[in-house]
Amino acid sequence: MFNHLLSLLIWLPVVGAIPVLFAGSARPNLARWLSMLVAVLTFVASLFLLVRYNADTGGMQLTESYLWIASWGVHYGLAVDGISVALIVMTTFVGILVIAGAWEVIQDRPHLYMAAMLILEGLLIGVFCATDALLFYALFEAILIPMFILIGMWGGPRRVYATLKFFIYTFFGSVFMLIALLYLYQKAGTFDLATLAALPLTFKEQAWIFFAFLIAFAIKVPMVPVHTWLPDAHVEAPTGGSVVLAAVMLKVGTYGMLRFILPIVPDAGAHFAWLIIVLSLIAIVYIGYVALVQEDMKKLVAYSSVAHMGFVTLGIFIAFALVREQGSTDMALLGMQGAMVQMISHGFVSGAMFTCIGVMYDRMHTRQIKDYGGVINAMPWFGFFYVLFAMANCGLPGTSGFVGEFMVILASFAASPWIALFAAFTLIIGAGYTLWLVKRVLWGEITNPHVAEMKEINGRETFVLVAFAAAVLALGIWPQPLIHLMDSSVSQLVQQLAIHKI
Amino acid sequence: MPTLNDILILLPEFYLVAAACLLLLLDAFMKPAQRPLLHWISIAVLLVAIYLVIAGQPDRAVTAFGGMFVRDDVAEIIKVFALGTTAMIFVYARPYLIDRKLLGGEFYTLMIFAVIGIMLLVSAGNLVTVYLGLELLSLSSYALVALNREAKLPSEAAIKYFVLGALASGMLLYGMSMVYGASGMGGTPTLELAQLSHVMGYTTAPTLLLFGLIFMIVGIGFKLGAAPFHMWIPDVYQGAPTPVTTFVAAGSKLAAFGMAYRVLADGMGDLAQHWQLILAVLAVLSLAIGNLVAIVQTNLKRMLAYSTISHMGYLLLGLSAAGPEGYAAALFYAICYALMGVAAFGVILAMSRAGFECEEIADFKGLARKAPWMAFLMLLAMFSLAGVPPLFGFWAKVLVLEAAIHADMLWLAIVGIVFAIVGLYYYLYVIKVMYFDAPEEGGALQVQQDKPLRLVLSLNALSLLALGLYWGPLLAWCRRAFGV
Numbered sequence: 005m006f007n008h009l010l011s012l013l014i015w016l017p018v019v020g021a022i023p024v025l026f027a028g029s030a031r032p033n034l035a036r037w038l039s040m041l042v043a044v045l046t047f048v049a050s051l052f053l054l055v056r057y058n059a060d061t062g063g064m065q066l067t068e069s070y071l072w073i074a075s076w077g078v079h080y081g082l083a084v085d086g087i088s089v090a091l092i093v094m095t096t097f098v099g100i101l102v103i104a105g106a107w108e109v110i111q112d113r114p115h116l117y118m119a120a121m122l123i124l125e126g127l128l129i130g131v132f133c134a135t136d137a138l139l140f141y142a143l144f145e146a147i148l149i150p151m152f153i154l155i156g157m158w159g160g161p162r163r164v165y166a167t168l169k170f171f172i173y174t175f176f177g178s179v180f181m182l183i184a185l186l187y188l189y190q191k192a193g194t195f196d197l198a199t200l201a202a203l204p205l206t207f208k209e210q211a212w213i214f215f216a217f218l219i220a221f222a223i224k225v226p227m228v229p230v231h232t233w234l235p236d237a238h239v240e241a242p243t244g245g246s247v248v249l250a251a252v253m254l255k256v257g258t259y260g261m262l263r264f265i266l267p268i269v270p271d272a273g274a275h276f277a278w279l280i281i282v283l284s285l286i287a288i289v290y291i292g293y294v295a296l297v298q299e300d301m302k303k304l305v306a307y308s309s310v311a312h313m314g315f316v317t318l319g320i321f322i323a324f325a326l327v328r329e330q331g332s333t334d335m336a337l338l339g340m341q342g343a344m345v346q347m348i349s350h351g352f353v354s355g356a357m358f359t360c361i362g363v364m365y366d367r368m369h370t371r372q373i374k375d376y377g378g379v380i381n382a383m384p385w386f387g388f389f390y391v392l393f394a395m396a397n398c399g400l401p402g403t404s405g406f407v408g409e410f411m412v413i414l415a416s417f418a419a420s421p422w423i424a425l426f427a428a429f430t431l432i433i434g435a436g437y438t439l440w441l442v443k444r445v446l447w448g449e450i451t452n453p454h455v456a457e458m459k460e461i462n463g464r465e466t467f468v469l470v471a472f473a474a475a476v477l478a479l480g481i482w483p484q485p486l487i488h489l490m491d492s493s494v495s496q497l498v499q500q501l502a503i504h505k506i
Numbered sequence: 507m508p509t510l511n512d513i514l515i516l517l518p519e520f521y522l523v524a525a526a527c528l529l530l531l532l533d534a535f536m537k538p539a540q541r542p543l544l545h546w547i548s549i550a551v552l553l554v555a556i557y558l559v560i561a562g563q564p565d566r567a568v569t570a571f572g573g574m575f576v577r578d579d580v581a582e583i584i585k586v587f588a589l590g591t592t593a594m595i596f597v598y599a600r601p602y603l604i605d606r607k608l609l610g611g612e613f614y615t616l617m618i619f620a621v622i623g624i625m626l627l628v629s630a631g632n633l634v635t636v637y638l639g640l641e642l643l644s645l646s647s648y649a650l651v652a653l654n655r656e657a658k659l660p661s662e663a664a665i666k667y668f669v670l671g672a673l674a675s676g677m678l679l680y681g682m683s684m685v686y687g688a689s690g691m692g693g694t695p696t697l698e699l700a701q702l703s704h705v706m707g708y709t710t711a712p713t714l715l716l717f718g719l720i721f722m723i724v725g726i727g728f729k730l731g732a733a734p735f736h737m738w739i740p741d742v743y744q745g746a747p748t749p750v751t752t753f754v755a756a757g758s759k760l761a762a763f764g765m766a767y768r769v770l771a772d773g774m775g776d777l778a779q780h781w782q783l784i785l786a787v788l789a790v791l792s793l794a795i796g797n798l799v800a801i802v803q804t805n806l807k808r809m810l811a812y813s814t815i816s817h818m819g820y821l822l823l824g825l826s827a828a829g830p831e832g833y834a835a836a837l838f839y840a841i842c843y844a845l846m847g848v849a850a851f852g853v854i855l856a857m858s859r860a861g862f863e864c865e866e867i868a869d870f871k872g873l874a875r876k877a878p879w880m881a882f883l884m885l886l887a888m889f890s891l892a893g894v895p896p897l898f899g900f901w902a903k904v905l906v907l908e909a910a911i912h913a914d915m916l917w918l919a920i921v922g923i924v925f926a927i928v929g930l931y932y933y934l935y936v937i938k939v940m941y942f943d944a945p946e947e948g949g950a951l952q953v954q955q956d957k958p959l960r961l962v963l964s965l966n967a968l969s970l971l972a973l974g975l976y977w978g979p980l981l982a983w984c985r986r987a988f989g990v
Contacts, residue, residue, distance in 0.1 A: 073978040142895035156942040
């Protein structure tokens with residue numbers, strides 16, 4: 005079983021979705037319990053990953069490789085390094101929580117909802133461990149199908165617009181990546197990522213391929229100025245859809261940058277690093293201001309996601325600048341590690357924030373900030389969690405939000421104090437929009453009589469919020485295990501940055 | 507003088523001609539109570555034909571009747587899939603035709619004659635055989651489109667199809683005559699494809715040869731339904747009875763690929779540098795016109811018609827690469843399109859019944875609630891047509907794009923992929939209607955209860971998923987046929 009642990013992780017939820025589907029709408033509870041069983045089993049299997057993966061040696065481990073399409077030499081190739089392991093465990097963890105979170109909230113055809121979630125989970129795990137570019141691409145695109153269904157079927161009033169925009173926007177980005185991959189295949193005769201990483205390319209080729217990759221991943225992250233699909237998708241998606249979207253799917257974009265841009269086109273990456281750094285800073289500062297003026301809670305958190313993901317892209321590309329221009333590997337390592345921690349941390353924090361909004365939405369059926377006020381009086385326990393996640397969202401020390409941002413800011417200071425200055429703006433703006441949100445929603449007098457009728461969170465919701473809180477605090481207080489898990493893989497990536505391929 | 511060997515090489519074709527004639531007789535002399543048997547006999551006839559094609563397949567290409575007929579792996583693959591999709595159409599068509607009182611021996615006989623046309627066309631070793639097969643296919647198709655002869659729309663469609671088809675045949679013949687003439691200037695005049703490929707080397711009238719080539723491309727473009735020779739497609743698709751539309755979409759596209767391959771690659775291979783760019787232009791036009799016009803359609807059959815045009819654009823991408831890998835990719839695409847098209851039209855057939863065609867996109871509102879399984883099958887077909895992985899259609903697109911890049915036509919691949927984004931919208935729109943819209947009050951949706959239809963349709967649509975997960979053997983088969 006351990007030889008095929010990764011396949012198991014991918015296929016367990018995907019195949020597990022079939023009995024859930026057949027459980028049918030006639031027996032919704034059976035479908036719910038079955039999907040929970042599958043999600044828990046997947047999570048347990050992913051824990052074995054932590055045991056089996058040797059973080060000290062690093063490199064790609066638990067390799068599986070089978071010839072898939074002989075005439076093209078395409079392999080069904082899977083392997084993980086520390087970064088993938090962290091992302092996979094986060095995915096399976098969030099997988100349980102979204103299913104628990106949707107339990108009785110989704111009354112319309114719950115079996116379809118649960119099945120779509122499970123398939124989505126399996127595909128995401130596949131993306132995080134594919135070592136063949138064509139396999140990666142297929143999974144990367146296939147994710148769109150369940151997400152399209154999730155937003156379109158269980159979303160809000162403008163769900164059709166949002167889901168079509170989401171699908172076409174992200175599809176638009178990735179097709180250019182396909183052309184780039186086919187071009188690389190012409191040159192290398194294989195889609196194997198390790199071989200492609202060693203393939204020499206002229207600068208002109210690298211530049212074109214860089215932009216083809218960039219447009220695919222930048223849309224997924226999303227980076228300014230191609231982020232406009234995200235607020236729409238988030239606002240209209242059901243709670244679980246938003247959670248998976250923010251917690252896991254956005255990470256696919258940055259993960260793709262690590263796996264494709266860094267190793268395959270390092271020279272173009274270094275040359276255009278300034279562009280990404282500028283765009284990341286715009287995301288951090290400008291989108292922070294945009295978040296400030298939002299009147300819809302989900303939109304606010306969606307914009308704050310864009311700002312936080314800006315830290316991830318900043319951390320990755322600041323490492324380029326540090327290694328190539330200053331030769332300071334240590335600082336580059338710090339920036340890259342910060343980006344990785346931020347990826348995981350943002351997964352938990354944004355997932356938790358969207359869950360909180362979902363909890364309130366289920367009671368009030370509105371996401372407008374002005375409809376709330378004084379929620380803490382009606383739901384003190386809920387208020388406790390909400391404040392905790394809000395603090396994590398603005399990067400309070402002791403929560404996971406702090407660690408990654410701090411590391412990235414430190415690294416960018418080494419590159420240029422100006423970059424650090426703009427990046428550090430987030431501490432003010434982030435606190436601004438998050439605390440103001442808390443103030444308007446939680447504190448104060450109850451002005452809306454419906455708020456007084458809000459019921460305290462039930463056991464299921466408490467479970468979900470406690471799980472998120474535990475993760476957020478654990479990473480904030482003791483991030484060392486996570487950093488250790490990813491350490492050797494991150495240093496390998498940083499070493500790769502220095503290699504010239506021209 | 508034909509030998510026994512010649513006859514053995516043509517055994518599947520002779521068998522089918524005999525079977526079709528027998529079916530006509532059976533239809534005339536059977537008691538009305540036994541007529542339903544005809545349906546099963548026809549399917550059995552096709553399945554036996556598939557067996558004969560595969561079992562009698564020679565190890566390497568052989569010719570019969572002095573080079574008029576070629577039996578090679580390319581022909582084998584196309585024949586197997588043409589026969590197979592036709593058998594599927596028979597299964598899907600039965601409830602539809604019974605509901606409309608159109609089910610009779612003539613449907614089966616005409617379909618089988620059309621398939622014989624396909625088989626001759628794709629095995630052609632001589633321009634005469636090309637024309638013979640094409641006309642057998644076309645004339646049967648014209649009659650099939652007018653199957654419901656009392657209704658106005660099908661008759662109109664049939665007339666349009668016939669007039670435009672005759673024009674295209676004329677162009678093709680005219681082109682053939684020029685090529686024949688050019689081959690006679692400086693050598694022995696010939697219509698044999700294998701010899702035509704050398705004509706450019708010796709002819710004293712190369713311009714005439716090139717003109718002939720262009721006229722023949724018009725004929726091929728018409729059969730493929732590539733823009734700007736696509737005018738007949740929307741009207742015929744919409745007007746013809748749905749089972750016939752399915753046949754025109756699936757079987758005759760396979761045939762059109764076979765014809766293009768025989769004439770251009772076998773016969774005009776030396777002129778590849780000339781026709782390559784013409785096909786590339788046809789591909790771009792088809793992609794643009796097909797995808798853009800499909801967006802505004804409200805009738806599903808008409809939308810699928812424009813989508814066919816765009817798919818022929820992708821097929822031409824592979825053909826215009828003008829190399830064995832490109833041909834293999836195009837053949838793969840043709841097979842893929844046939845399976846997807848049959849599945850999509852199959853769902854329309856499964857949802858229609860007496861007095862209700864279920865061909866407007868709006869008719870599918872809320873299908874996911876009324877008939878979740880049918881909606882799921884349609885979803886598979888739509889995502890496959892749109893080219894979203896992991897479905898079959900995605901890989902077919904990847905293959906033709908790769909072929910284009912391989913042939914140093916990166917720009918063409920980029921045009922192709924950009925129009926894939928445009929095309930995505932209208933396929934997603936169908937899914938949106940099925941899954942995100944509420945069913946209409948007192949809506950008329952209900953699924954045909956015919957068990958074979960549901961079974962075969964399910965297998966058909968699921969095969970799009972299965973082949974999407976494992977398409978290696980099919981690709982290997984296609985590539986082997988072209989010797990890659």
